[in-house]
Amino acid sequence: MYLLLAAHADGAALQELTADGAPDPANPEPRVVSAGELAGVVRGLEKWRPRWIWHRTQDWYPALLGAGVELERSYDLTLCGAILAHSEFTAHTAYALSAEKLTQDDELPQPPRALQPPPPPAEQGVLFDAPALGPAPRHSPGDLRAEYAAQQEALRQAGMATGTDANRRQRLQLLLAAESAGAMIAAEMQHTGVPWREELHEQILADYLGPRPPLGHRPAKLEALTTELRQLLNSPSLNPDSPQELMRALHRNGIEVKTTRQWELKESTHPAIEPLLAYKKLARLHAANGWTWLDAWVQNGRFQPEYVVGGVVSGRWASRGGGALQIPRQIRGAVHADPGHKLIVADASQLEPRVLVALARDSKMAEAARDKDLYAGIAAQGFGGDRAKAKVALLGAIYGATTGESGRLMPQLARTYPRAVGYVEQAAREGEAGKTVTSRLGRSSPPPSDRWLQSQQSATAEEQRRADSLARSRGRFTRNFVVQGSAADWAACWLAELRRRLRAMRADGTNAGELVFFLHDEVMVHCPDGAVEDCIRAIEDAATAAKELLFGPIPVEFPVGVAVVDSYDKAK
DNA sequence: CTTCCCAGCGCG
């Protein structure tokens, strides 16, 4: 069953569709539901296990969750449309060829007010300003239905380009389902939040920085380091937060650095360097995750960041607000399970190299990947057991290193693993030539900009050098894209499969865990003590399922490292 | 005053 949900002046319009996006002949007219009734109506219809089709998950689902309504599956027209519009798998379709899409921000339909999340307290007036509803939504049920039908048609044609294998359609369909599931998971995780103990965070800050200072003042530890630096650098009014001032002060003291980056400062043995590095470390903690951050982002024991699905071209998620994907190790101790609960922190170990093995079907490297520690396996095969060397070489191949140790090791790696290295080399050459590349499930890299294409038509020698540099830079991007993008494909499937298993456990009446955090190749489940074993099994089964969904039954393992902890700092 | 960009550093 397919149910389209569209914004409507009186609330929402609901329309039943067939699988290919036609109106259901038995029920061709949309049904208008008032904003107040919507959550109840949606809850009632969920027993038919429909796929909810909507313009954007973000427009509807957060408020439904707020009303206590969780849904099984959906289809996000905006996210799926963006994939289909750019995928190489659909490049030959009318859908991709017509540039006109629903993705422009200024075209967003307004969901009913009653379904919008409550505004932050400071802006309470907004609720009562302006008419209750904006102008008539620009996406009528008919518009959205046509968009869905067009996307399904593009998908149907995905396996039909000449000379391509038919399972491209299945892969793309899987990607759209995983992306849509991801959008729901993002909303659910934001709704649930990461368990965060404010008093533990404050204790950590006090230990590093001293007691909380008055607004606009440096904490005691930073103040003391500033005083020390001013003396050691003979600069009585130095502000160490200013790179320019700092640079001048360093030069006056004979410290000839070109930047004030940590690793360059570490070259110097001047007595001011140690306190300077300590200052930078602590200043970062204070600015990025100090008391101000805690006040702004943690409420009632939960950190509730917004995740941006599809926020990275490779398919990784981004986040908005609170720096959710950059929680520093220093403060992970504040992420703490509730009483009677554990945090299960699971990460896919060495995901990107393993994805490369599978993409390239490199059987030699697959042997190494049978080892739980892939780098150790590679080291044994071609680097005389030197794990560090093997790791640097392999990461260099994925990132496109040209210089340094990593660059030097490339020929050695290429001799041992011609298929794997050839795979990323090929992606690099295509990028340099201005072509797009594509992840396993069909997410394609953006085409080169007009400016880039123009640069390649250069005349003078100087322009040519610049053009070559830009071409190589794009080659590094596409080289990395095929691996990072396919790893993101895998992670999206892992997440969706895990969600399904956790939902099934809950439906069983089993005390199940909840997904509370996701970070590229890592998930966190907040779990009642009694459900830990089942949750771990779900995480591992989901990883295996994801591998098979992407690559079929190939002899490459995607092992998951699992830690059951009270607080996040105890993982890893 | 606001707006934008950069340097630097956090995460994978």
Add this chain to the structure above:
DNA sequence: AAAGCGCGCTGGGAAG
């Protein structure tokens, strides 16, 4: 130890 991919956030500082 480090220079190669993808991000977000901060404070400083220049531009408007």
